[in-house]
Amino acid sequence: MCNLPIENDFIMVYYIYKDQVNLLAYLEVNCLNITIKDVARAANVSVATVSRVLNNKNNVSEDAVHAVNRAVEELGYSPNFLGRDLRKNETKRILAIIGSTEQSFYNDVLRGMQDAAYVEGYDVLIATTRNNPEHEMHLLGMLFSRAVDGAVLLAPRLNSKTISDLSKRYKLAICLERLDIDDILCVTIDNERAGFDATSYLIGKGRRRIGLITTKIRSQSSVDRENGYKRALKEAGIPYDEKLVYYGDYDAETGTKGCEELMSLDNKPDAIFSISDTISIEAMTYAVQHGITVGKDLLFFGFDNIAYSHMFIPKLSTVEQPCYLLGKTVIEKLIVNMKTETPDKSTYKLPHSLILRESTGD
Numbered sequence: 001m002c003n004l005p006i007e008n009d010f011i012m013v014y015y016i017y018k019d020q021v022n023l024l025a026y027l028e029v030n031c032l033n034i035t036i037k038d039v040a041r042a043a044n045v046s047v048a049t050v051s052r053v054l055n056n057k058n059n060v061s062e063d064a065v066h067a068v069n070r071a072v073e074e075l076g077y078s079p080n081f082l083g084r085d086l087r088k089n090e091t092k093r094i095l096a097i098i099g100s101t102e103q104s105f106y107n108d109v110l111r112g113m114q115d116a117a118y119v120e121g122y123d124v125l126i127a128t129t130r131n132n133p134e135h136e137m138h139l140l141g142m143l144f145s146r147a148v149d150g151a152v153l154l155a156p157r158l159n160s161k162t163i164s165d166l167s168k169r170y171k172l173a174i175c176l177e178r179l180d181i182d183d184i185l186c187v188t189i190d191n192e193r194a195g196f197d198a199t200s201y202l203i204g205k206g207r208r209r210i211g212l213i214t215t216k217i218r219s220q221s222s223v224d225r226e227n228g229y230k231r232a233l234k235e236a237g238i239p240y241d242e243k244l245v246y247y248g249d250y251d252a253e254t255g256t257k258g259c260e261e262l263m264s265l266d267n268k269p270d271a272i273f274s275i276s277d278t279i280s281i282e283a284m285t286y287a288v289q290h291g292i293t294v295g296k297d298l299l300f301f302g303f304d305n306i307a308y309s310h311m312f313i314p315k316l317s318t319v320e321q322p323c324y325l326l327g328k329t330v331i332e333k334l335i336v337n338m339k340t341e342t343p344d345k346s347t348y349k350l351p352h353s354l355i356l357r358e359s360t361g362d
Helices: 020-030 036-043 047-054 062-075 081-088 105-119 133-139 160-167 191-204 220-235 252-263 277-289 323-338
Strands: 093-098 123-128 150-154 172-176 185-189 210-215 245-248 271-274 299-303 317-320 347-350 353-355
Touching (some): 036 047, 047 062, 210 252, 271 277
Parallel strands (some): 093 150, 185 347
């Protein structure tokens, strides 16, 4: 058994053996009971021939292939993949870090990432942080120790400066979220425009008292959607009323409490835009339970087009992100970055769309 001095899950011996040559030597001595040299002796061939056989090269005779495979089986040899990856300077693995798996729209994003990676011969490793920035940094240890070639942060919790500093040394990308920096590859949508479009649609329905349910957590996407809401009001000549804005969390309870507070106002809203479908669905539930006719007396617009948005009655109008394409695009561009000395650090904003259903009277 290999007895590597590993302190944490992925903070490997790289921290102890900074010199790659010494590290490879350590791996060779301590991690392989049977070495490639032993296989070469047993098969009566050179080490180079064993390497060619193990890597499925064509320039090896059938007799040599048979001899090496027989020696591998008899000796119980297992190739040292970590050592091989260090020699090749690549692992063909990309780490995807998400806060949680509770948001169903992540499924299509991850599927797009995996499909794009597979085409290029890469695998995607998925890890969750429970929205803990310290855990996020811990997982990035896989990148620091070169257990993966690159990493994608989906809605990161680390601050912008930390991520910016890391992107100067490692192959990093951001997906879905946008940071207040412009020196890292980012694939997202125009959240400000999406908030503007959703609010403008409600205004086009003749609504003038439009509430907003958003979050106390100042993620850039939330801020952008709020700014889009404010811009739509301004361009329509509707005064911004801070009483119509409720700040909560990303959970369903925020929808309930938000709708309750907004509907308790003397001058009640005639429409509510929420920055997520989960919030919006619970807000609608509260409205229905209190005898409010959704789609007529009170309109609702959500964000993300999760599966439940069209299962709930009335069905929820919402902003749809091109989730699969977002995941596919970020991986394609990250892989290109991993192969170039001048990485692309642009922000790509893919098109969103409005899905209109019963909650807006459609």
